[in-house]
Amino acid sequence: MRANITDAGASGAGGSREPIPSLELFDSPRAWRMVAAAFVAMCAVYGVAYSFGAFFKPMAAEFGARRSATSAVFSITVLVWCVLGPITGHLSDRFGPRIVVATGAVVMGLGLALTSMIDRLWIGYITYGLGVGVGVACAYVPMVAVVGGWFLRRRNTALGIAVAGIGFGTIFGAPIAAALIAHLGWRATYVVFAIATAAILIGCAFIVERPPVHVTPSRVRLSEALRSPAFGFLYASSVTVSIVIFVPFVYLPSFARDRGASEFASAALVGIIGGASVVGRMGLGSMADRAGVVRLYQASFLVLALSYGIWLAAASYTMLIVFALVMGAGYGGYVALSPAVIAHLFGTNRMGTVLGALYTSGGIGAMVGPPIVGLIIDHTGSYRIAIACALAVAIASFALLIPLSRYEPAATKSSPVLD
The missing domain is CATH 1.20.1250.20 (MFS general substrate transporter like domains)
Structure with missing residues (x-):
């Protein structure tokens, strides 16, 4: 495969190319x-x-x-x-x-x-x-x-x-x-x-x-990356999963309080999500060096979807802790692997721009998810219906990622790309 030199240090629109750096850097x-x-x-x-x-x-x-x-x-x-x-x-x-x-x-x-x-x-x-x-x-x-x-x-x-x-x-x-x-x-x-x-x-x-x-191996230009089917699946799945990700941060403590948990215990559930997300971010990030990053990314979405099933069925505070642990691990994997997937599919040239474009999806989810869940709770008086809707959206976000494997670069499906 033809290789091209990507000048990450060029200044301005017409910056000069720099020499290839030592791999020791x-x-x-x-x-x-x-x-x-x-x-x-x-x-x-x-x-x-x-x-x-x-x-x-x-x-x-x-x-x-x-x-x-x-x-x-x-x-x-x-x-x-x-x-x-x-x-x-x-x-x-x-x-x-x-x-x-x-x-x-x-x-x-x-x-x-x-x-x-x-x-x-x-x-x-x-x-x-x-x-x-x-x-x-x-x-x-x-x-x-x-x-x-x-x-x-x-x-x-x-x-x-x-x-x-x-x-x-x-x-x-x-x-x-x-x-x-x-x-x-x-x-x-x-x-x-x-x-x-x-x-x-x-x-x-x-x-x-x-x-x-x-x-780096030759890759598509930025505009082509943003119009590619792979980015389309990534963006659509990220929008849908962002709709449900912020829901526990807003409603999980009140859900727990309504079921008899103390104010401290209810608030602690959000901290548990944060702690579990650290494990997910560090653990899955490390595993991705040895396994397929796209496959692990898909697995993170599946774990997130399954966690909302746990929340839906939860009948005790212990089950809410289990939900917080599983959801946090899946959420952490999603955050950790998003940049790794971008680098894997599109290379590191202009990675900041492509990654930033992907993360606009989170703004959509933040503005849509919690308010809609609040409306459902206000109109039905039921958290369960709202959680069931979140579960359905989470499953949809995983389904949108299933075709992503077919767009992996052929040269990198079995080995890391040195770019």
């Missing part, structure tokens, strides 16, 4: 520093984003806002970071990740600081939604693309470790926020988060570097 200690920076950056931004539940009640109480109005702050934030993913990915591909991550640090820190001073909730839609949304967008896609570009042999393991930072952020972000709010109040806590997050992201921006130039 790939999978090197320098490459693992990129993994560490990505892990820390994702832990910071998602720790803040997923801690919003701790701010929910005090903000709603102070502004006298309805739950739907207050929860819109989070929904807008998710929409922003998903929609901006292709833009930050493209900017990182073109100008390098350092300036993009540093910009995210400034915008997120400023957004959190301004949120601490709002006197109307709708202003938080702008300050928090844009500030945190831009921060996540500037950290996630560029950093994942960087990690993918620095590895050949251990790429999937590296990606799994990097995105495990999301899970650790989920586990620790909310408890830290709750403790700070209890002592300082929600406004001062946002100031603390603003300073800490900005400092952490600036440090990560200082560490992160462009990936080395890649020698």
Whole structure:
């Protein structure tokens, strides 16, 4: 197969080609520093984003806002970071990740600081939604693309470790926020988060570097990738699975409380999902180095679908714990393997842009899934009907991935692509 030199370090639209780098750069200690920076950056931004539940009640109480109005702050934030993913990915591909991550640090820190001073909730839609949304967008896609570009042999393991930072952020972000709010109040806590997050992201921006130039088999251009059947199946399945992924984060605690669990035990279920997702991200990412990444990606969707069957049948708190563990593992695998599948099917050239385009699907799911489930519960008075609908959508998301195997690159079905 003809090989072409992909210049990941070219500047501008007409940058010159760089010489082929030494293979010693790939999978090197320098490459693992990129993994560490990505892990820390994702832990910071998602720790803040997923801690919003701790701010929910005090903000709603102070502004006298309805739950739907207050929860819109989070929904807008998710929409922003998903929609901006292709833009930050493209900017990182073109100008390098350092300036993009540093910009995210400034915008997120400023957004959190301004949120601490709002006197109307709708202003938080702008300050928090844009500030945190831009921060996540500037950290996630560029950093994942960087990690993918620095590895050949251990790429999937590296990606799994990097995105495990999301899970650790989920586990620790909310408890830290709750403790700070209890002592300082929600406004001062946002100031603390603003300073800490900005400092952490600036440090990560200082560490992160462009990936080395890649020698890759010829691949389709970006526009062809986005129009390909493989990307179409990936996007459709990601939209459908995103519709149900956010449902437990919103409704699982209230479901458990309605069945007699304490407030702490109910909230702990979300932490269990976060913990299990770490195992899924790191475990499946490592397994993908030895097994087919597409097959494992499909398996993650199947595990997610089966988990909603467990939730539907759950009659005890123990069964809800089982659901949280299984769902978290499948969710973690989905997040960890998405960038690995993009690299496998389309190569690492322009990976940030293609990956960002895929992640716009999450914004659709975030804005559609929880509100529809809430409407079903309000109109039927039944969680079970809503969970059954989520199960059906999760099964559909798995079914949409079944044809994906036929689009794997022929040269890489049995061995890793060194790109």
